[in-house]
Amino acid sequence: MYKIMTPGPTNVRENVRLARSMATTNPDVDSAFCEFYKETCDLLAGLLHTKNRMYILGGEGILGLEAACASLTERGDRVLVIDNGVFGRGFADFVTMYGGETVSFVSDYHRPVDIAALEEFLKKDSAFKYATVVHCDTPSGVLNPIKEICRLLASYGIITVVDSVAGMFGEYVNIDESQIDILCGGSQKALSAPPGLTLLWVSDKAMAAMESRKTPIASYYANILAFKTYYEDKWFPYTMPISDIYGLRAAVDNVLADKDILKRHAAIAAATRKAVVAGGLSLFLEDGFAGTVTVVAVPEGLTDKQILNTMKEQYNVMISGSFDSMAGKVVRIGHMGENANAADMAITLRALTQALQDLGFPVQCSMDEAFQQALAEGTISKSI
Structure with missing residues (x-):
């Protein structure tokens, strides 16, 4: 048996494995599960210091990146892709897949995004619907200052989409203070649950942008709006992976206890x-x-x-x-x-x-x- 010390997936604690083996109910019709899901979402919102909506989606963390782009992008939308790493550059693929036009701000892969240089760039061109940035770009290990980046983008009225799959819970993240509109995470990194779940925190501003679209979102599974009224309706857009979410909750409890x-x-x-x-x-x-x-x-x-x-x-x-x-x-x-x-x-x-x-x-x-x-x-x- 190998000791796995890769940058995710990580080792999983025994209480997380045991939680995933619990007897399950029918998550489609049992209101008790809906309450459990909502409570878990609220705990995750609190851990990252936000009043924004939080959703758990059934799919590995990359689903969140695609869902953000699918839900925001309409044909012809200009999107700023902040590229100082492989994953940062990769956001462009999701944008173009849904008809957006990308403009890249490229910086040295050996260091974080230069805030002053980004500000000079935005002074010349800031006509973007949203911008994407990676918090921890794991191919190189670079950590970007998302608070400074997103507050700067917000000052120009640009919606912010942040991939913190490999950052959150290992690095401090304050969504509200940083003015992040969509934060994307995954279960298998510092949270230390098995792979298979996407975590999304979504602001009112981002939700309004999705609702004011002129064209329908060109996806069902990657449609964030499909989750908006799940709690009021006691209805999920698809059957939730209940065992995975039981395990996730145990991992959340572990993080809460780890001061x-x-x-x-x-x-x-x-x-x-x-x-x-x-x-x-x-x-x-x-x-x-x-x-x-x-x-x-x-x-x-x-x-x-x-x-x-x-x-x-x-x-x-x-x-x-x-x-x-x-x-x-x-x-x-x-x-x-x-x-x-x-x-x-x-x-x-x-x-x-x-x-x-x-x-x-x-x-x-x-x-x-x-x-x-x-x-x-x-x-x-x-x-x-």
Whole structure:
């Protein structure tokens, strides 16, 4: 059995697995489930500091990205795509799929979006219905300042769509303070439930834009409006995956009980970065490091597959490479949710040290020991 330390899906706690095995009712007709669903949504809204509507959709997190674009976009709408990562650029595919016209603001993939440069861009062109941005772009691990970005966009009257699938619950998110109109999340990252659910937080402004469309939304499954009156009508647009939602609720309860979750993510991430640099490796990013994933440049003379396969086959630890324009350039270590703990990270970094030594790379220290030392020197105990 491999130790899975990829940037999602994450390990799942036993109480989440047990919740998914509970006896189920008929979610289509049992009003008690509708109340349970609404209560879970309200808890998730509270965790991200918003009074906006919150919905849980049956489908992996990418459904939320498509649903946001499907529900907002009409043919000919101009949409700003903020592109400083693979997923950031990828939003354009959803926009064009539904007839929108994209304009890209492209910035360096090695650092977060430059707010001043974005503001200069908007001074020249701000005629956009909405804009898209990724909070944590996991192929590179960059973390974008969504509060500053979205408040700037809102000042120009632009609706904001944020992908925080790999950011939320590992990084602080305040939807109302940040003026985010649609926030997209997933169950399988720092929330540490199995994959299969999309989480959506939707503002009144975004809902009004959907309702004022001149043409129908060109999707049924990706139609956010279909959920608007579910609670008043006690009716869902399709049969909800009840076992998945039971598991999600247990994961939400775990997060609610974990008062140090953000502090722990920050400490584990900082210690991991310090350890890999001490070992003689290079980080891909120059700035804007996420608390949920560390992205390491593949050393010259090696390939990502050599590192990944050696760790998996010889040391039973699975990390991941990247893809698209990042393919072959980096390896990625996930430390989000249940994976953000000192014991698992020490094992992972020891496996990375040994794999690199096996491949002939001159590792400068035992990275697990460097990691533990970095934690001990910080503000959080290495026993976390």
